[in-house]
Amino acid sequence: MKRYLFPTILLSYCFYAQVPSGYYNGASGLTGYALKSKLHDIISKKHVSWNYDDLPGHYNQTDLDRYYDYDGTNTSILLDTYSEKPDGADAYEYTANDLIGSASAEGQGWNREHMMPQSTFHSHYPMHSDLFYVVPTDARINQLRKNYPYGISSTTPSKIFYTFSNTSKIGKSAIPNYAYIGRVYEPIDEFKGDVARSLLYFAVRYEGKLGTFNYNNNVNPSSDTNPLNGTEEQSFDPAYIKMLLQWNIQDPVSQREIDRNNAVYVLQKNRNPFIDHPQWVQTIWGQEEDKVAPRAPMNLQVTATGAYFTTLSWASSSNEDVIGYKIYQNGTFIASTAETSISVDHLEPSTPYRFTVKAYNNNYLYSADSNSISVNTLPSDAYSKDLFISKYILGTSNNKAIEITNTTGHDVNLNDYKLSIQLLNDHGYYFPAPYELEGIVQNNESFVIVNPHANFSCYTIDQSKFVSAAPQMTFTGSQYLELQYKSNTVDAIGVDSQNNSSYLSNVSLYRKKNINQPVGVFNIREWDSYERDYCKDLGVVLSASDTFVSKREFILYPNPVAENLFIEGQVKEIKTAQVLDLAGRVIYTEQKPFKNKKYIMVQHLQTGSYFLKIDGKVYRFIKK
Structure with a gap:
């Protein structure tokens, strides 16, 4: 691959291209999907989720072209992989100031391209603004690509619909053994590895949520454009994975990717592991598939039960290749886990339930059902029926924080929880795309979501579980906020469709100690009010x-x-x-x-x- 870096510049960037010491601790020796899950845990921790509107300003740190047609002086030119000609002069070039909304031809301006289309994740945060796959590209090519997947285009002229200035194209899919036969966007060879590593980063970073995204179910090979297949481990259709593995080998990691990985790390506090360790692509997805279904889990039993939850455990399947277990409630699939226990929540009091478990391997062959276990939830208990908002802080400038507490009596998986805010524009009140939570919160644990620009005197960014500049963390005191589980309101701050500034502006609200249940309708009498920036004991930090x-x-x-x-x-x-x-x-x-x-x-x-x-x-x- 041709590069135009001056030697002094190259040496400078190679010196900076260092993985922080200990960043991948715990990954050594792992293979297959166990490695993928460990990498997910590593790169998800403290990922700073910026606002979508912040990205154009960040591109001056992550996407300047110091690699092609570069004379060694300072540059303000953005590198657009959709139009870049590695071996010649580009047809056009952009600076950050050339951002536009739409275009009728190439060269009119650029906009933000989601390499995984927004329709995949319904435009929700943090996926919506992740710098590792939201990149600046020519606006016209971006529009024409729509939500078509990246892929191998047919070479038959009648099946090529657009050829762009750097010879990238949109054509009929020719991905070997792939059911999808619709249109694909094929980047030039120079950037195929970049694309593969970005998409595989997405599969690792959002493991645990992939099954809730739009994905290819092969119902209609002409229109099922998304190559995800609904699994958390494998992530993509097997034929599509083979193409990405080939692209990863065909186009090795470039200095541009190394530099960009470091620059994004400074901003987002996480990394693309396949730029740091491209061999991990093969280690994870190149494994041999097991052809024998695993044995059924044994000794399914109940270890705890409340009014709204039950905790199950079982003996692991005796097969070494088991990668996970699926849990069925009254015969319906409800959850999966790689562990041998799970807490099933959002149950109804005084209600009978029946549970079974199946094991599965890396070829998605399933065992027979475990033994069936019956559970009767209690009429009532001393626990909270769900998570609840315990602190709301609106202080000076960007000092904004939300604390959420778990006293449910069990660990809670946050992947179906969202923080939502109501905004007001010329057309009235509306809810922008929510900010999704993730990971596990322990019983009797509180966690904090904080704005990345916050500067509290008694709390640091590093102490928080989530850091986000999504719309939900830009509240000014007039907005209605709510914690959601799936599409249901769990707890609320403020009143829907009203200006709430009279009691939510410049104030810290702490839930009274005798309140331990969420409510769908805000009641100011449940809260103690303090001055702005007050943050004593935020996140269970002891004074x-x-x-x-x-x-x-x-x-x-x-x-x-x-x-x-x-x-x-x-x-x-x-x-x-x-x-x-x-x-x-x-x-x-x-x-x-x-x-x-x-x-x-x-x-x-x-x-x-x-x-x-x-x-x-x-x-x-x-x-x-």
Whole structure:
């Protein structure tokens, strides 16, 4: 591949192209979809989700052309892979100022191209503004590409519909063994590896959500344009995966991709692992498929039940190639997991349910059903029926934060939860695309969503679970906000279709301690109001007074401790014990911990200092 970098520039960029030390800890030695899932965990953590309108400004850091027709001086030209001619002069060039909405011909301006079309994920955040696959391209080519997949075009002239200035084209699909026969956009060879690694990044970054996206079900090979196949692990249609693997080999990682990966990391705080380690593409998707269905899971049982949830566990299938389990409620598929336990929530009180589990392997061959287990939910319990918003902070400038708390009695998978905001324009009130949550929140844990430009005196960006400049985190106090599960309202801040500025502007609202249930209709009497920028205990961070002023009603021994931390005092009535790190983050929670014993097991902790919080009172101990 031809490059026009001056040597001094190249050396400078190679020196910068370093993966941060420890970034991929835990990935070594893994293969197949286990590696993919680990990479998902790594690159999803602390991903900063910018507002879609922020991207044009960021492209001056991520997408300037220092690689083709470059004379070594400062440049303001954007690199457009849809029009770039690696071996000659480009037909046209753009700067960031040439952003336009639409075009009738090539060369009129550029706009933002979603390499995975927005229709895939319904334009929701954080997918909507991810810099790794939202790139600047010629506006006309972007329009003509529509939501067609990238692919191999037919070479028959009558089946080529557009050929562009750098010879990329839109034509009839000629991807070998792929059911889709509609139109594809074929980039030039210079950028096929770039495309493959971007799409595979998408498959890793949004694992856990892929099954909720629009995907190719091969009902109509002419119109099923999306190459996703609905699986979380394999992600794409097998024939499409083969093409991407070939493109990854055919067009190796370039210096441009390395530099862009580093520049996006500065902005988004995550990386594309297939630029850092392109061999991982083959390690994950090049595995041999198992031809034998796994054995059924055994000993399905109930380990906990409340009014709105039940927790199931089972013995793992004896086959080594099992990659996951599917859970069925009353015969209907409801969830999948790679673990051997799961909490099923959003159940109804005093209701019977029946559950079974199936195992599956990397060829998506399924086992027979496990044993069936019947569950009757309780009429009521002491837990919250769902997550709830516990703090709302609107402070100076971009000091905006939302805290959400889980006291449901079980771990909660956040992948179906969304934060939604109502805005007002000339046409009235409307809801823009929501911001989707993800990952797992433990029972008795609170987590924080914060604006990336926030600058609180008592809370840092690094302490938050989510960082986003999506519309939901740009509230000014007049908007209605809500936490949603799927399409249902779980909890709300403000009043729908009203200006809420009289009680939501320049204020910190803390849910009263006696309120532990979400409500669909906002009630200001459930909240304590503080001055703007107030953020004490945000995200369960303990203050100094909480840590050291509590009365010594209990004695902890031995301290330092190696295995079991004994508690002396009146402990039988204790409802909750929590182990927290020095930042106040919950590491471990135990309900009714001293019902049959007088100690907390801490042998699993790493050496260091911790807090033990017992029904609100806090004691410090040292783990040897």
